[in-house]
Amino acid sequence: MTTSDTSSSEHRRHDEARHRFAATLDEIRGGMVRMGSLVVENTRRAGEVMIENRLDVAPLVRAADDEINEAYARLEQLSFETLARQQPVAKDLRFLVATTRILYELERSGDLAVNCAGIVEKLDGLPDSPKLMGLLARILDEACALFARAIDALADLDASSGERLDREDDVVDDLVSRLYQQVGIESEAIGLETAVGLSRLGRFLERIADHAVNIGENIAFIVTAEFPGDTHVVLRG
Amino acid sequence: MGQGSVEDGSRPVLRTVVERERRRTGQEEAVFDVSHLEVFYGDFQALRDASFQVQARQITAFIGPSGCGKSTVLRCFNRMNDLIETARVEGEVRYHGVDLYGPDVDPVEVRRRVGMVFQKPNPFPKSIYENVAFGPRIAGFKGNMDALVEESLERAALLNEVKDILDQSAIALSGGQQQRLCIARAIATNPDVLLMDEPASALDPIATLRIEELMQELKKEYTIIIVTHNMQQAARVSDRTAFFNVDVRENGMRTGQLVEFDETGKLFTNPSEPATEGYITGRFG
Numbered sequence: 150m151t152t153s154d155t156s157s158s159e160h161r162r163h164d165e166a167r168h169r170f171a172a173t174l175d176e177i178r179g180g181m182v183r184m185g186s187l188v189v190e191n192t193r194r195a196g197e198v199m200i201e202n203r204l205d206v207a208p209l210v211r212a213a214d215d216e217i218n219e220a221y222a223r224l225e226q227l228s229f230e231t232l233a234r235q236q237p238v239a240k241d242l243r244f245l246v247a248t249t250r251i252l253y254e255l256e257r258s259g260d261l262a263v264n265c266a267g268i269v270e271k272l273d274g275l276p277d278s279p280k281l282m283g284l285l286a287r288i289l290d291e292a293c294a295l296f297a298r299a300i301d302a303l304a305d306l307d308a309s310s311g312e313r314l315d316r317e318d319d320v321v322d323d324l325v326s327r328l329y330q331q332v333g334i335e336s337e338a339i340g341l342e343t344a345v346g347l348s349r350l351g352r353f354l355e356r357i358a359d360h361a362v363n364i365g366e367n368i369a370f371i372v373t374a375e376f377p378g379d380t381h382v383v384l385r386g
Numbered sequence: 387m388g389q390g391s392v393e394d395g396s397r398p399v400l401r402t403v404v405e406r407e408r409r410r411t412g413q414e415e416a417v418f419d420v421s422h423l424e425v426f427y428g429d430f431q432a433l434r435d436a437s438f439q440v441q442a443r444q445i446t447a448f449i450g451p452s453g454c455g456k457s458t459v460l461r462c463f464n465r466m467n468d469l470i471e472t473a474r475v476e477g478e479v480r481y482h483g484v485d486l487y488g489p490d491v492d493p494v495e496v497r498r499r500v501g502m503v504f505q506k507p508n509p510f511p512k513s514i515y516e517n518v519a520f521g522p523r524i525a526g527f528k529g530n531m532d533a534l535v536e537e538s539l540e541r542a543a544l545l546n547e548v549k550d551i552l553d554q555s556a557i558a559l560s561g562g563q564q565q566r567l568c569i570a571r572a573i574a575t576n577p578d579v580l581l582m583d584e585p586a587s588a589l590d591p592i593a594t595l596r597i598e599e600l601m602q603e604l605k606k607e608y609t610i611i612i613v614t615h616n617m618q619q620a621a622r623v624s625d626r627t628a629f630f631n632v633d634v635r636e637n638g639m640r641t642g643q644l645v646e647f648d649e650t651g652k653l654f655t656n657p658s659e660p661a662t663e664g665y666i667t668g669r670f671g
Contacts, residue, residue: 167668374656
């Protein structure tokens with residue numbers, strides 16, 4: 150890592166001994182941050198399809214996901230090559246191992262945004278229920294905000310993000326529970342297919358938020374060599 | 387070691403007892419117990435206040451920059467520093483509980499029990515057979531020398547390559563073969579510990595990997611301590627790693643010190659000391 154412990158000039162000087170390696174790690178991290186921003190952007194785009202009934206935007210969501218997948222393939226390849234060629238250890242090793250996991254979280258989140266748009270397309274739009282659409286809009290907002298904070302934490306390698314994002318995710322989980330209840334209440338009016346579709350939308354947005362939490366935990370792992378909480382300690386500390 | 391032992395077979399029995407005891411208690415057995423070790427060459431202090439233990443039948447790696455004291459410590463284990471006139475050793479090195487620098491301890495006997503393999507393969511300009519037989523003969527070995535030579539070469543993973551040319555000069559062997567011959571020569575006197583000072587740094591990558599594989603076999607019987615500049619080698623072969631560093635004082639005096647000593651997996655994934663992290667990740671001047 151080149152940012153978190155480079156406060157002293159001595160460290161910067163030492164970094165230069167492997168500056169190309171350090172630059173590659175920076176490139177990978179920068180690439181993941183950009184990829185994460187694309188995921189947030191595309192989830193919001195999928196939100197337009199859902200909340201504003203913009204079925205015409207759905208193909209754009211799919212097209213934008215191609216860019217995410219390309220970034221995934223490129224960064225994964227770069228990580229593998231760096232592992233093979235640089236034999237990283239300690240924090241550098243933890244970063245590259247966490248990178249493969251974070252890339253997976255990012256790529257899956259991108260797919261979920263595409264799935265959301267696809268559900269709305271298949272239902273040919275969502276019902277005009279203020280309560281249901283209000284809940285869905287709030288879930289979307291919270292999930293996107295959580296994901297954006299995870300990406301900020303990745304940019305800063307902020308170790309505290311793991312537990313913080315996990316707490317903030319409770320808001321999303323609560324809203325999704327309320328969505329399920331409301332879908333139950335209105336299921337007769339909206340019909341079974343729409344009820345199932347709305348439930349899946351809630352579920353997918355909840356999953357996107359979960360991926361954000363996982364990203365935060367991986368950031369904590371990079372910095373501290375431990376996963377937040379006591380059940381998932383990977384390295385002996 | 388069967389009939390090939392320099393001693394009369396009592397040690398293998400003892401070793402079995404110790405092994406059984408170790409398994410029973412689940413405790414590791416310290417071959418070397420080092421406390422507050424300091425080494426001086428004249429006025430120059432090469433090592434400051436090192437304390438640690440070396441466990442039996444493990445590979446312990448010493449890493450660190452030039453001048454960090456790692457080879458100095460290695461030489462304490464077989465009293466090679468005795469051969470340097472100005473050298474002075476303070477603190478304590480216990481070998482199986484016995485003070486290695488005690489008045490009754492014979493350095494020659496220490497060097498028989500604690501063998502050494504050097505950076506540059508250094509076979510005697512004699513036949514392959516004589517290289518291995520030399521040490522036991524000096525030590526007064528009376529058993530079946532052919533069997534001992536064969537067993538030692540077998541243990542050093544060299545027998546298959548040389549069994550038909552035992553009377554040929556050792557100098558004609560390749561570098562990797564010469565180094566394995568030196569290992570065979572070291573184990574022929576039935577030592578307990580093998581010290582290896584950069585044993586593969588003069589070898590090509592394949593010969594290096596063969597030595598590393600051999601070390602994994604040897605550690606079933608021997609305690610191995612290796613000094614290496616190759617951190618990946620330390621990470622590949624060792625069970626525990628000690629990181630030594632150079633401490634530069636205001637007056638310009640450079641003294642080696644032990645910074646961190648831990649299980650190798652821990653040290654290379656999550657070192658405790660920032661200086662270790664700096665060194666192993668290559669962000670270190």
